Amino acid sequence: MSYAALKIIHVISVIFSYLLFMLRGIWMMQNSSILQRRWVKILPHVIDTVLLASAVTLVTMIQQYPGMSAWLSTKIGGLLLYIILGMMALRFGKSRKIKIISWITAQIVFFYIVLVALTKNPTLIS
Numbered sequence: 680m681s682y683a684a685l686k687i688i689h690v691i692s693v694i695f696s697y698l699l700f701m702l703r704g705i706w707m708m709q710n711s712s713i714l715q716r717r718w719v720k721i722l723p724h725v726i727d728t729v730l731l732a733s734a735v736t737l738v739t740m741i742q743q744y745p746g747m748s749a750w751l752s753t754k755i756g757g758l759l760l761y762i763i764l765g766m767m768a769l770r771f772g773k774s775r776k777i778k779i780i781s782w783i784t785a786q787i788v789f790f791y792i793v794l795v796a797l798t799k800n801p802t803l804i805s
């Protein structure tokens with residue numbers, strides 16, 4: 680598969696990952712039973728696996744690894760933060776307030792990662 684095709688798959692999985700995370704947060708705030716549906720529990724894992732697998736394959740193809748380039752290290756750190764905040768928002772947050780604050784912060788982190796991807800610079804100056 681070409682680098683360009685893989686990058687499109689990466690970006691599509693990024694978009695779906697975000698949309699699903701946003702929806703799950705809205706369902707969390709509405710105390711909706713949709714959150715308990717089987718597909719809602721499984722699909723995020725499938726999408727995030729595609730996201731990570733495409734990321735790993737892309738860095739292998741350009742042979743720039745996190746640790747070597749600051750923007751990739753920042754993306755990894757950002758991704759970890761996004762995962763932790765996402766888990767607090769949808770699972771482990773002790774109160775509704777903590778869950779909502781985690782959900783909003785996760786989205787800010789997510790958009791920061793997108794900007795780092797576009798500028799290839801953690802300071803966002805392209």
Ligand code: HEM
Nearest residue numbers: 686690693734735737738745751754755758792793796797
């Ligand atoms: C939530 C996590 C992530 C988001 C939101 C994200 C977002 C994006 C976006 C929007 C692009 C397209 C940039 C462009 O068109 O110029 C991209 C490309 C890319 N991403 Fe990610 N990404 C994420 C995770 C990762 C991770 C963990 C890695 C690997 C460490 C990674 C490696 C790459 C690479 C190598 C490219 C292609 C760069 C290029 O050739 O322009 N991404 N990412």
